[in-house]
Amino acid sequence: MKRLFHLILMATFFLPQAVRASEFNSVSTQESFADVAAYVESAIINQGLTIDYSGEVNKMLERTGGDVGSTKTIYTGSKFFLFCSAKLSREMMEADPTNVGFCPFIVFVYETAAEPGVVHVGYRRPGAGKGEASSKALENVDKLLESIIKEAAE
Numbered sequence: 773m774k775r776l777f778h779l780i781l782m783a784t785f786f787l788p789q790a791v792r793a794s795e796f797n798s799v800s801t802q803e804s805f806a807d808v809a810a811y812v813e814s815a816i817i818n819q820g821l822t823i824d825y826s827g828e829v830n831k832m833l834e835r836t837g838g839d840v841g842s843t844k845t846i847y848t849g850s851k852f853f854l855f856c857s858a859k860l861s862r863e864m865m866e867a868d869p870t871n872v873g874f875c876p877f878i879v880f881v882y883e884t885a886a887e888p889g890v891v892h893v894g895y896r897r898p899g900a901g902k903g904e905a906s907s908k909a910l911e912n913v914d915k916l917l918e919s920i921i922k923e924a925a926e
Contacts, residue, residue: 797918798894801925805849805883808891811924812881816855819920824876825854849891850882860916864901864909871906874898874913879920893921 801808816823830847837843854876864871881893895917901907 794897796894796896797914797921798892799921799925800890800892802889803891803925805881805891808893808924809849809851809881811926812851812853812879812893812920815920815923816853816879818923819857819916821855821857823853823855827852829880829882845885848883848885848888850880852878852880854878857913857916860909860913864898864906864913867905867909868902871898871901871910874910877913877917879917879924881924893924895921 803811813823813826829850829852833846856876861875864874877895879893879895881891883889883891898910898913898917901910
């Protein structure tokens with residue numbers, strides 16, 4: 773009984789970390805941050821998609837650091853890209869209207885101050901979905917996003 777309790781206790785601590793690790797898919801490269809950001813932009817456009825917005829998280833953090841009492845530099849560069857696929861967005865929302873929460877799609881690129889020279893590119897996985905049609909639609913979104921980050925990191 774004591775052993776079972778310890779197993780359950782360990783699962784309670786480690787399972788959330790394992791689940792969190794699977795929430796994101798990312799790859800790393802030694803290319804420059806500017807190049808990888810440009811490669812992401814090209815990879816999205818190569819899919820026939822339009823980037824609706826891009827932003828630079830590091831600049832926002834630099835601008836607001838003093839307001840929250842922080843001087844720590846987290847990123848030397850960080851950028852995100854927002855976009856949608858009319859086909860995949862419609863497919864996932866027809867399957868489950870709640871899937872609107874996964875739109876727009878976001879791909880991010882960053883280089884940390886702690887690890888200069890290593891650039892990460894990734895996205896948040898859309899999740900499992902409710903029902904077979906929703907799961908299939910979100911799987912297609914996941915495949916699209918994965919193909920974009922792989923193209924950008926090649």
